[in-house]
Amino acid sequence: MAQAQAHAQPTDHRCHDYRLLVKRWKAFCRGAKLKLQPFACSAEEHIYYLETGREHAAQGQPWIYVSAGVHGDEAAPPWGLLEWAEAHVDLLQRHPFLIFPVLNPTGLILNTRVDYAGMDLNRNFNHPSEPVVVAWRKVIEGRKLALGICLHEDYDGQGCYLYELNGGKHVLGQRILADTSAIIPKDHRRRIDGRAAKAGLIRRKVIPEMAGQPEAIVLHLQGAPITLTFESPSEFSITERIAVQKRFIESSLKHALGLP
Numbered sequence: 001m002a003q004a005q006a007h008a009q010p011t012d013h014r015c016h017d018y019r020l021l022v023k024r025w026k027a028f029c030r031g032a033k034l035k036l037q038p039f040a041c042s043a044e045e046h047i048y049y050l051e052t053g054r055e056h057a058a059q060g061q062p063w064i065y066v067s068a069g070v071h072g073d074e075a076a077p078p079w080g081l082l083e084w085a086e087a088h089v090d091l092l093q094r095h096p097f098l099i100f101p102v103l104n105p106t107g108l109i110l111n112t113r114v115d116y117a118g119m120d121l122n123r124n125f126n127h128p129s130e131p132v133v134v135a136w137r138k139v140i141e142g143r144k145l146a147l148g149i150c151l152h153e154d155y156d157g158q159g160c161y162l163y164e165l166n167g168g169k170h171v172l173g174q175r176i177l178a179d180t181s182a183i184i185p186k187d188h189r190r191r192i193d194g195r196a197a198k199a200g201l202i203r204r205k206v207i208p209e210m211a212g213q214p215e216a217i218v219l220h221l222q223g224a225p226i227t228l229t230f231e232s233p234s235e236f237s238i239t240e241r242i243a244v245q246k247r248f249i250e251s252s253l254k255h256a257l258g259l260p
């Protein structure tokens with residue numbers, strides 16, 4: 001259910017303000033009786049996650065995983081995720097969600113893809129000893145996953161596109177991209193990031209060979225039946241990018257899990 005938006009959207013110059021974002025998440029969590037928990041640090045900054053609907057997970061409902069801010073030069077996803085959460089408190093309370101609002105806070109602050117130490121987190125989710133990854137794995141291990149949503153942006157993007165890793169028969173991507181294209185059109189390039197794409201959709205049925213694995217693949221290996229990695233074009237306006245990220249989460253939950 002939609003709640004009235006109590007906050008203005010961040011202007012361009014504040015969208016890399018990690019502490020403002022955390023303040024907004026904490027205020028939201030206080031109001032919704034949810035708890036934002038630190039689980040790791042990057043330099044001076046805490047990295048948080050949010051767990052909701054634990055009692056529903058105890059009754060067998062699998063977890064819905066959503067993360068943002070793996071790459072710090074992709075500013076819209078963390079704000080889109082926050083705005084989605086603010087608008088869907090009762091969905092969060094009725095289902096088990098595992099949310100990582102910003103996985104690379106120092107990158108967000110520095111406006112860099114990598115973290116303060118130069119690490120690209122999305123090529124290291126299978127790293128055996130990287131502290132953030134080890135702590136992240138501890139949070140997710142042993143949980144049955146229903147869906148993994150990974151939110152990104154691309155400065156080469158000419159519109160929105162989506163990686164769908166889905167072993168099932170029913171492809172979701174085109175329905176989701178139809179919803180998001182009401183805000184930002186699809187990226188119609190035939191090759192995106194070296195892979196064949198069709199109207200913004202890059203499908204994967206099998207896992208590509210990669211030494212340093214991205215988040216979506218590690219989630220897939222953890223048993224997530226579907227992982228969706230969404231990319232909005234980071235040269236478009238921040239307001240539209242935040243709106244399209246929020247719409248993407250709503251649309252993914254609708255088409256993958258039938259949630260309103």
Ligand SMILES: [Zn+2]
Nearest residue numbers: 071074152153
């Ligand atoms: Zn990215």
